[in-house]
Amino acid sequence: MQTCLLLDLYELTMAQSYLIYKRNAFATFDLFVRGLPENRTYLVACGLEDALNYIKGLRFSREDLEYLKRQKIFSADFLNYLMRFRFKGDIWAIPEGTIFFANEPIIRVTASIIEAQIIESFLLNTINLQTMIASKASRVVQAAKARGVYDFSLRRTHGASAGIKVPRASFLAGFSGTSCVLAGKLYKIPITGTMAHSYVMSFKHELDSFLAYSNTFPARTILLVDTYDTKKGIENAIRIGLYLKAIKYRLRGIRLDSGDIAVLSKLARRQLDRAGLDYVKIFASGNLDEFRIKELLAKGAQVDNFGVGTNMGTSVDAPSLDVIYKISEVSNENGDFLPTMKLSKGKVNYPGRKQVFRIQDKRGRFTKDILGLEKEKIKGKPLLIKVVEEGRVIYRLPSLEKIRISVKNNLSKFPEAMREIYSRYEYPVIISPQLKKLRRTLASQLEKRQ
């Protein structure tokens, strides 16, 4: 989809006004999450690749400009400006896969105020979706311990874009694959699947359907056993397993999609093992999420792989993040950047050009983050790195597989309490004394000034 008009109208009206009143002004904007949703102790940064691709390709077509002209809102001068529009600013970002917390800028844009404003809507939209999903998916991965988790959410994700971004974000967070073929093609994610109830139902007998499928795919059959009676379904699957064994194939698995998964999976495991089919994996699906998976495993469910759909793919318990894009400094007539902030009730933010410093102990474990000013000398790893310089993407995007591994490594350095499913742990994010002071001074200045 062509995305340059995927923005809120006010980005353009403000831009037209800036062109008159702030033609040479520069500003810095922070994109950050104001507070973590319930049930989240950390977030996984995701969406930067799309954000950078968007920045690179940002052009207003003739057709777009004609549409805008027809609105009778915009001046010829401004439409001319848009015709030549290119993003020429600097962007700093924390790499995809990085764990982060509330109030930490994950993208920091310094550019002409017009350019910085125009990219707002798209950045928020794409970072919100992908970070929200990666963060939810990461919890599912934690809950499943070392078991495989597969994304089955395509039918309930919010439209076609989410249909491909959710598999990417969940794979990044540690999922093993997706059912979505297009995501597999676009992002080189392993694709996977079993069979639908309709397949079973289109044959007269369940066993006929199992036989047909395993004859079609003798090396990759996973049989769905709950269409009519799960216990009989398991028995039928065992017959097929033995048949495949006789012709030198291995039944790959069975899938349970309803009923008491803990009880049924134990029964299935016992019966499969007894029949000499201990290599046949058990897949579970049906309204799964980190809470259900934790519960199932606590009950001793014998599940090897989980198919996770709707609850992950919509981040059902928090279907958005409080992700915002706030101006933190603006240049004056002399070109000097002056810090700024909002004073609205309950919505204050941190002024100035900031950096996030991650502090490690001697054993390499993360102990706290410090949100400070960029120029501060703080011992700790700065999380924000420069990814766009004067409009040019200078950051070499890592492969998805590489990011995926880094998430795992990264997470292991945080306290275990943070990774638990039911956790009230709060990772310490300290505001540096200099930033605190700036905020205090500026707040009283602003109060006086207005």
Added chain:
Amino acid sequence: MQTCLLLDLYELTMAQSYLIYKRNAFATFDLFVRGLPENRTYLVACGLEDALNYIKGLRFSREDLEYLKRQKIFSADFLNYLMRFRFKGDIWAIPEGTIFFANEPIIRVTASIIEAQIIESFLLNTINLQTMIASKASRVVQAAKARGVYDFSLRRTHGASAGIKVPRASFLAGFSGTSCVLAGKLYKIPITGTMAHSYVMSFKHELDSFLAYSNTFPARTILLVDTYDTKKGIENAIRIGLYLKAIKYRLRGIRLDSGDIAVLSKLARRQLDRAGLDYVKIFASGNLDEFRIKELLAKGAQVDNFGVGTNMGTSVDAPSLDVIYKISEVSNENGDFLPTMKLSKGKVNYPGRKQVFRIQDKRGRFTKDILGLEKEKIKGKPLLIKVVEEGRVIYRLPSLEKIRISVKNNLSKFPEAMREIYSRYEYPVIISPQLKKLRRTLASQLEKRQ
């Protein structure tokens, strides 16, 4: 986005198996919602236009086929089949904007079982999103009574597709416009907007920013008054209002985005009126939804227009519908269609080729629906109409504006209790005696057979 691979892998593996074992089988599938989510007493059908466009354009490209080939799952025979793939079946659907309820098919597909299966994932994805949003948005419209409601959700919708489908679905449901420019362009929806806090903050004084904006857009200025101190913001807006009045323009409005909207809006209304600016509208935004709007109006909030974002654009209290696609009949060797159904616990469905009949009383009010078999003679308006015949779209899509009006008319014929925000009303959907009987007979047949 090219969408033919936007499907679950199992649609293709099943298709390959069908090609061997069910080459000539036809089937009927129903797309329906299994149960209404909490806080929903009705749903608004939305998404058919996209579904039909998808059906029309469904082709597997050479590149797609090469990707599939590389997976080493598919036979040459099947890939050949896909190369020539066209949807050639029949589709019945209830028109967009129709109010419907749980268990009522909104799309009914009768086609070669392969074709019917391949379109499953996309249909579910697009109908789920759009119907979910239209249904949520309709509640917001009800809550706002006759006031204007505008979609401001772009930054939190799930990706680019949702970014444009949410404005369409909410406009269809009665919203007055959207902030999303691309949706405005694609669907001819009025676009609207105010200004951001960053705009105000980029000037030294709030009043400077108000002045600059109103000089840029003297005929369409809506001032955001809560960046520093809302009361002072209202005073500054009044100054601008008087300034504009002096130069023969009308300040269009002010926007409240934080704080106690009920109190602040009353204050603003009083002060605006006192200053002779009674025509200046008050906009409210910030975490609004049907519940908040109802509460605000109950408190006497003086709000003319609501900007509604995240909660509507993600359908936050129900970010998915339990929308499913179930086989209801399949042809045998002789080409006769035989009804079928699933017996999984808690997940049974209704077999056979069905129709939804909507019953009206003498005054034109809807009193109940009857879910029956298509061939049944039931007095009532059949909701499913034929939209695709042998692969050709024969349905002339109504304009969005026309659908929007029909939703309003349609809704007014349902009991008022159904349209209340906190409602436990259940519209009666009766299963016809013939359908009940078929289901009973078939269930016992299937139990015996397996």
